[in-house]
Amino acid sequence: MARPRTPRISQKRLIRIALRVIDKDGLAAFSLKRLADELQVHESSVYHHYRYKHLILEDVVRLVLSDIDVTTMPTGYWKDYLLHASIRYYRAVVAHPNLVPVLQTSSHPPYTHAVENHTAAMLFQSGFPARYVVLIREQLESLILGAVQYSGNIELFTEVDVRHAALVRATRAVGEITPEERIFHALRAFLDGLELQLPLWQQSAPDPDPGVSTSSAGPSTQAAPGLGDSEQALSG
Structure with a gap:
């Protein structure tokens, strides 16, 4: 035509x-x-x-995704950065949950690569071996898109038989937590686990070229451990 x-x-x-x-x-x-x-x-x-x-x-x-600007996010410590970036990504997608299948079945397009490069550079600068950087992004993506799917009318468990008392108790309790609080806690748990794993990764898989991708990461990310101001991520 x-x-x-x-x-x-x-x-x-x-x-x-x-x-x-x-x-x-x-x-x-x-x-x-x-x-x-x-x-x-x-x-x-x-x-x-x-x-x-x-x-x-x-x-x-x-x-x-156009309003997500990682260059304005905390640069003091990698956990703060990843938490804030992930919450912003969640908020952008949860406003349009019907797009999740598109995001799940396609690679990140080239216009996102500058943002992803910034994230990768920060992880390199924080001491993460190269082989684990994309793995971390993949798992964050899975957490966030999965959380979006369960943020609406989809429930993992419905009509639980009262004989399953532990599951009944758990499903009632999770109903007291908002969808954004759920992903916040899931991200915190994942990032805390990464912090514990990092020294082991550094020992078992040292990066053969640790300085290759740190030039665009911005200020040093080797601040004291902790989430700093990340408790404000839900309101920021």
């Missing part, structure tokens, strides 16, 4: 309407035809900007 010479809609408006459709009705309901209907234009107007659906989804994700 030939593209119209003059677009009837802006690319920015198209992406915002696409996000609105996905938020309201989910990915299954999203199509180029549905988008054109919502915009009250012919499909050719959508094709002027995008030939394929997956390209629209890439820019929808870009819009959702």
Whole structure:
């Protein structure tokens, strides 16, 4: 189909309407035809900007993640940094939970690589061996996207038989914790575990080139252990 010479809609408006459709009705309901209907234009107007659906989804994700700026986050200690960065990522995605399948089934696009490089450089500078840096990011990603899935109407356990007294007690107790508090505690536990593991990793897998990626990490991250001001991450 030939593209119209003059677009009837802006690319920015198209992406915002696409996000609105996905938020309201989910990915299954999203199509180029549905988008054109919502915009009250012919499909050719959508094709002027995008030939394929997956390209629209890439820019929808870009819009959702555009406000995350890791360069403004704490740089005193790696645990503070990772906690704040993860909470910001969680907040960006939990506002649009229907995008989780897109994030789970695609690699991080190139426009996120500068942010990821900043994170990797900080971990290198903090003494993490290179072989574990991507592993840490993978597990943080799993924690955050999993938390988003369980932040809505999905419950891990429902209609628990009263004979399973321990599980009944646990499910009642978790209901007293907000979704953001749940991911906060999960992240704290994960990061505390990393702190204990770091000396063992340094002994068993020393980095053969420890200075290769520290140039963009910013100020030194070898501050005294502890989470510092990370208790404020939920309100920051």
